[in-house]
Amino acid sequence: MTTEKKRYYEPAPQGIDVENFKKVVTSRRSVRKFTEKPIPSDILDQCLDLALLAPNSSNLQPWTFYVVQNPEKKQKIVKACLNQWAARTAAELIVCVARTDRINEMAKLNIQEFPFPEIPPLVKKYYTYIPLNYKTGYLNAIGNFKKVTFKVARTFDKQMPVTAFTPADAKLWAAKTTALACENLVLALRAYGFDSCMMEGFDEPLVCKTLGLNTKEFPIMVIGAGERAEDGVFFPQYRFDRDLFIQKV
Ligand SMILES: Cc1cc2nc3c(=O)[nH]c(=O)nc-3n(C[C@H](O)[C@H](O)[C@H](O)COP(=O)(O)O)c2cc1C
Structure with missing residues (x-):
């Protein structure tokens, strides 16, 4: 017997008034x-x-x-x-x-306020490491480190996500x-x-x-x-x- 994992299901509401939506979008002017x-x-x-x-x-x-x-x-x-x-x-x-x-603070809140009683380990891991993706660090140390590692990774045909290499990127x-x-x-x-x-x-x-x-x-x-x-x-x-x-x- 296979035990299927119960997944969260949020149905997509239907019957939205498209004409009113269009009216909102098209009547917005500066x-x-x-x-x-x-x-x-x-x-x-x-x-x-x-x-x-x-x-x-x-x-x-x-x-x-x-x-x-x-x-x-x-x-x-x-x-x-x-x-x-x-x-x-x-x-x-x-x-x-x-x-x-507030990247660290917001990452912590994502763990603290995760909307299920048990936080999946993958989510916890994600929010432990994701701040690094958007941070560049003191004297751009994290940014420079990422620049090198991303370049090397791509030489091995590894796909890398959008990241911040510089404060301007962040x-x-x-x-x-x-x-x-x-x-x-x-x-x-x-x-x-x-x-x-x-x-x-x-x-x-x-x-x-x-x-x-x-x-x-x-x-x-x-x-x-x-x-x-x-x-x-x-x-x-x-x-x-x-x-x-x-x-x-
Ligand atoms: C990022 C951004 C900055 C803008 N800055 C100004 C502004 O400083 N002064 C202004 O009168 N309109 C400003 N606008 C409005 C644009 O001029 C306007 O969106 C554009 O001309 C198109 O007109 P609409 O918004 O009525 O469709 C800005 C719009 C955006 C998106």
Whole structure:
């Protein structure tokens, strides 16, 4: 008799309203002017919670969303955003930060909060070693070590995963994942009838100083959010020929 291992099963919900999903995606625009209507805090919280459900590398969740509500700090962030309309008129300003300083902490939480009473040894092992994949170490010692070992491994036709060889790679790793949460956030806002503008037109040192960020916290964008003003969208949305961007190979 074969004893089959019981696997976790999560059925894919069906009957999702695609037309409404399309409406959310297609009606999202970069809004540069907002009304004075505030975003109710429970709605903002729900949007932030949906942002946190974004897929993320190894479930390490390398992000922080600073919702800037202190009036003095907000004024400084508006200034840092070059005083853009989208920042100046926004009901809420959210600084989206990718971070590489909590990799160990997040790996430990993945072990501690694994959603089954017994953590499979493979998962434990994964979270013991995975931090090394995204860390570069003091004087880039880990990064350089990986550079050599990955090169050698590939000469033996061994496939190696994406890794961080330099602090810039680590920053890219965290930024990639954080941007996905940013998209969730703006789509969630749209679904609740609010709008947003992603901004990378900001003075990074001023943002870091205003929020007291450490050197491994990287603001990747500031999101201005609020209710779209009647003249809040400056021109119709346009994209180039899809053949420029989609290749079926
Ligand atoms: C990473 C990123 C940074 C952006 N920075 C700014 C910005 O600083 N100011 C601004 O007005 N729009 C900014 N935008 C908005 C883009 O200009 C806008 O998404 C693009 O023109 C397409 O328009 P749509 O968002 O309405 O489709 C940014 C968008 C992204 C994704």
